[in-house]
Amino acid sequence: MISKPKAAIALTVGLGIVGSAALYMQAGGSAETPAPRVAAITPVAPAAPEPMPVALDAEAVTTETAPVPVPIIAPMNAPVAPTLPMPGAARPERLAQADAPEIVTDQALSPFGLPCGLTVTTEARPAAMVALDIMDPCQGNARVVVEHSGLNLTGQTDVMGILTMDIPAFESPAFFTVRMPDGASASALAGLPDIGDYTRVGLQWNEDRALELHAMEFGATYGDPGHIWRENPGTPARAEAGEGGFLTRLGTTDVDAPMLAEIYTFPRDTLNGDGTVRLSIEAEVTEANCGQDTLARTLESDEEGAVAVIELTFTVPGCDAVGDYLVLQNLLQDLRVATN
DSSP states (O other), X not given: OOOOOHHHHHHHHHHHHHHHHHHHHHHHOOSOSOOOOOOOOOOOOOOOOOOOOOOOOGGGXXXXXXXXXXXXXXXXXXXOOOOOOOTTOOOXXXXXXXXXXXXXXXXXXXXXXXXXXOEEEEXXXXXXXXXXXXXXXXXXXXXXXXXXXXXXXXXXXXXXXXEEEEEEOSSSSEEEEEEOTTSOEEEEEEOOTTGGGEEEEEEEEESSOOEEEEEEETTOOTTXXXXXXXXXXXXXXXXXXXXXXXXXXXXXXXXXXXXXXXEEEEESEESSSOSEEEEEEEEEOOTTTTTOEEEEEEEEEOTTSOEEEEEEEEEOOOGGGTTOEEEEOSSSOOEEOEEO
């Protein structure tokens, strides 16, 4: 706030004094009364305040000098921002090619126009059997090897490259591996909920040695209904009904290095019988097998689901014994089953 000048205040006071003297003279009426001296008051202008020093911030000081342009130096090896294509612009050729589906024109086909390749499928069947379906359209009339739980079998595809086999499983899940002559292989699984209801005994051999697996059920002898072998194999329905077992013959001799097998299946619980099944391995001596070394193996399943495999090696009697029978005893344990 700016204060009033002191001269104005002094002047007002002086005027007040002069006015009082004049009033006194009129009232007294005496001219002798000396007139009061009036001091001349000269108004004094207030001294101008000295300017206060002001501290100036160096940043607040501006100059009129024209700005000097400073060059912008890009750092070395600075990345270059990618240039994005404008909408509607042509895309790079490699991106356009990536969008196009790849068309395979050189896929091998069978003579029937089917694509080559091995496929294997399985299907569970009653009496713990597995239907194994094999297909390779480009492997017609080919030798096939099937492996399962120590069992090795040979088969042959038809002209379409198809082979179907019904195989008694030794364990569950049943794992099958199929091998083709061109080196291709494939595997498949099958779950068998009734695997524990049956006992299985298998005989597998190499080459055509004419081996046979015989089962004598409940005291049966040769030629009786209870004598189960390749001439009287029984049926899976017979085993499902608890009446007895059945025999399955597997493999083919129409291929090189054949591998064959016979598997006997018997229900753990039966409706009748004395509870004993006698098992034996036999072979007729022929001109084809006489005097030949034979490689074979036996497979037996137990109640815990394990499979015991035993390797066998023996020599068929000489050719002077053609027409005789070779009987291998005590190689397989008799089955003792419960009567329900």
